[in-house]
Amino acid sequence: MNRDTRINWINRLILPVLNVLTAFAATAIIFVIIGVDPIEAAEILLYGAFGYQEGLGYTLYYATNFIFTGLAVAVAFNAGLFNIGGEGQAYIGGLGTALIIFAIDPNTSAWIFIPASILGGLLFGALWALVPAYLQAYRGSHIVITTIMFNFLASSLMVYMLVNVLREPGNMSPESQLFPQNSWFPFIHDLSTNFGFVMEESPLNVSLFVALFFAVIVWILIWHTRLGYSLRATGLNSEAAIYAGIKPKRIILITMCISGALAGLVGINELVGYQHRIIMDFHFGYGFGGIAVALMGRNHPIGIIIAALLFGVLYQGGAELAFELSNISRDIVVVMQGLIILFCGALQYMYKPWVINALAPIQKES
Amino acid sequence: MNKPQYAIELVDINKRFGAVYANNKVCLNVEEGTIHGIIGENGAGKSTLMSILYGFYQADSGLIKVFGNSLQFKDSHEAISSGIGMVHQHFMLVDNFTVLENVILGTEGGALLHEGLREARKELTRLGQEYGLKVDLDATIESLSVGSQQRVEILKALYKGAKILIFDEPTGVLTPQEAQDLFRIFSALKNEGVTIILITHKLHEIIHITDNVSVMRAGKMVAQKVTSKTDREDLAELMVGRKVLLQVDKEDKDKGEVLLKVNKLSVLDENNIFRLKDVSFEVHAGEVVGIAGVSGNGQSALLKVLSGISNITQGSVEILGQKMDSKNPIFPDKLRELGLSHVPEDRLRMGLISEFSASENSIIGYHNDKQINGRFIMNNAKVRNECAKLMEGFDVRPADPDLKSSNFSGGNQQKLILAREFNRNPKILLIGQPTRGVDIGAIEFIHKRIIEMRNSGKAVLLVSVELDEIMSISDRIIVLCDGHISGRVDAKSADERTLGLMMANAYDTTNNLESN
């Protein structure tokens, strides 16, 4: 094994594992600080996430959102772009979904409603990402700053829309009327009953399959198409991309649209799949969570599905934890997100010199 | 006679970057109060040596003596305080600062600026008068000409008490007039007892201004001479070196039609400096035209413009009958479709994506090719198979299409690129630095392949800083200096000395001198 392959091996395997473990260890320390036995907490958390059907349903339901936003961040990362605007794109995507659903005759068949609502999310999410992308590619403004600003703009726009436009007449809370029943995505527990399995009710719906479908699409797109090739080339070495005849500006636009479109699908799981109406802040935290998921999943769909599942476990298990123990809340998940972004992202090479040193003697022997 | 007083003595300086020796047992003696030239080609190790002397890098081993005192510099601060100043090739100035602010950075003379600025203003005015360094102290750097910026760098060094001034390629960015001004400043400095070290690859500067000269080649110091006892020819030879000529068998061949025609081509870079000026030439089918020159004299700009990467400012290029000019650019992908292949000069920055596998790298620029794409899906298996064939054909080792390209040696990376570019049966080949950082075995292989392409009727444009490469492969040689063509020779009648002089744009002058 030569020096380069050894460094590859360190980058791919040892460092990510060490980084995730560090994030877990830091979480354990926080548990100790707030007077919770980390082992007990882990047990409750795992039971809450996997111990019974409803819990498992919730776990997968949350994981669905994280798959969407994780994929969104990863697509952009693969092109060397940091899409920090997943929050806003998810929010506006949900708006698109709702608007399309309300625009269609309520008696239309579900076979029209399902693709139409997905399309609405994709389209509006993409549009919300397109403006920052355009500004980055053609006006030179930094995409990170503009996408942050667009998160807040999305927030204001949605408050306005929900309070002034979409609010159900007579309803005090800012939420729309119910979507027509034909547009609802089937719950998994309903489907399973049709097949003869009785399952506990949970919000888990077919959006999970949509998410997995898009994970496959992203995998194919990035690693098995010309566009994916161009996108990765641009992200890794824009000079070589230009040499190859790829136009980086165009790639920025296309990539951000795809990224925004994927984030825009959070709405179908949350709104069409469960709430059956558009509500305030349904997207909250999933956009930023997607950053942690993408970093932890190493920007690969398989890694993202695993990381999303972990976050689903944390979300649902965290709820269980908050229910069981009075001195802890679901925000522990937010803390873990922060720690994972810190250790798997900003400090991802912290252990590198140390690992190389530790491996040096073994290297010499072989 | 007294033993001369040395300002600088360097003994056995070693510096490695990875596996490469940038400096290999380098020794240097610089007499106090003289102008000492260090000459050598790009990459010979001059800049590294000076960075060590300036404390920016630490040598792996060796001894540094300044005015007789043995010193070990941990950082530039220590070098500065022992009286060494450096004027870098790329100025170390803060663009939106005033001249005064730039000069006092690092030696502000107290926590508040007011006093320091006042002192500095007085001192700089004095220095400016003494050495004829006129510059507006309150102007911001970005508003100054390049020549003035350089004067700021000199003032900065003098203000910090420099008794030894190192100039790294100082005339590279100057107009001829500015260069003349700089040499006048050199004389003034020398008269005041300042020692000057001039790093350059321009022979006429060495002859014109220095007292002594040291020649570096491939990380080693190959000669130290008194300037008045040597001449350009001698130095050119030392600088280029008498390398073992790799003879390539090459039969004479009648050249065919013109495939590439460059017509009065000029190119401005983003800083509005002319990289190419009024360049015209043709390349015929079945011939190799070699572009010689010290690197940085327009070769890169030429390759970029001909391959569609950057835009033409003036003039035009005809490629396989298609005209390209400032208003009608042709993009790299279209040029490839027409039948132009390009082996870029810098394989790591442009030719390859080091995180990509060999098979992914084997289709850079050809990723839209119908052969490897279905309607949507790229046929990765086919790409891999094709890559395996390429690797076999060009003897790329290890022949593993899935290996990341950063894991291949330089020679094998280069062979992979050549395989990619040669295999698509192009009509025109642009080749930059085909054997840079490539081991001897691979060099011969690569040269043979280039000749094969020529023999099969391709038009080949070869850019290289290796003179022997240019001479052994080319049919005709064009020399670039400062963006314009400074010489054209038939390869058969070319010799290193002539080419070296042409590269320094000194050929005509010498002839005139001789005829006088």
Added chain:
Amino acid sequence: MDDLLLTLVLTFDAALRVSTPLILASMAGLFAERSGIVDIGLEGKMLASAFAAASAATVLGSPWIGLMAGVIVSCGLSMLHGFATITHKGDQIVSGVAINILAAGMSIILGLAWFGQGGLTPTLTYDQRFHSLSLPGIDIMDNIPLIGTIYRELISGHNVLVYLAFIIVPIVWWVVYRTRFGLRLRAVGENPKAVDTAGLSVTKLRYKALLVGGILCGIAGAYLSIAHNAQFTRDMTAGQGFIALAALIFGKWKPYTVLSACLLFGFLDAVAVRLQGVVIPGIGEIPVQLIESTPYLLTVILLAGFIGKAVPPKSVGVPYIKEL
């Protein structure tokens, strides 16, 4: 007429209060970004400081100790940012995002564990927080029309941190443009290599800048929880860190223009509150959200190059790696 005047004065008064944390945080960002480090973690540092300040003030009973605690926590996060981005050359954006998320989660988790009130801190008593100061001479000034009202309602009657914020701006200007530290700070954000070749340490300078930023950001956070309000509440910064960042960009990284941007954004916020539900003749009701989002809109438009040009310090966001 008097009513209109009073409304106007009160709106300006509210604007000053809202601007205060923006000013402090944007000055913090100014130090970081002038040194070449992107600081999108302002939001998180403010939030963490707000929580720390409220907690310490509650437990230890003094707003000054609260302020100190806020500053210490904010500096700690600044140093974490430095450790990741200067020492380990990590991505500055990723590190900032991590700090924001970490602060959002930790403030609730610790609050819940320590005070058991759903993540809030207990409401502070009178002695535990900063109060409005009455400036001397209000009675005399009152006799002068207009100026008296302005003096009483607008200039007097703020807490000490508000005055501090406004005093800090000229100090920041003075430090940045008139001191050795300021010169080096500006240089290292523009061209770290020039600093390195001048024999100065890029690393030390950037850490120092982050530390100063940490202090200012800590004051901003403490202001929110122990001066402007009387307890810590969930996500109480509500994007003000990002508005401060927007003001920093909008003010082109220059202290006085940044101050103007903060005042403008603060004023817009105060107006938005005033205009809630007000029908303006001829126009109708202006959506509050439109006014609220104006800072973000303006910043995007500025960044797009449609009004002037925001040129950031040249090396901002780029880790310094020594090479020739």
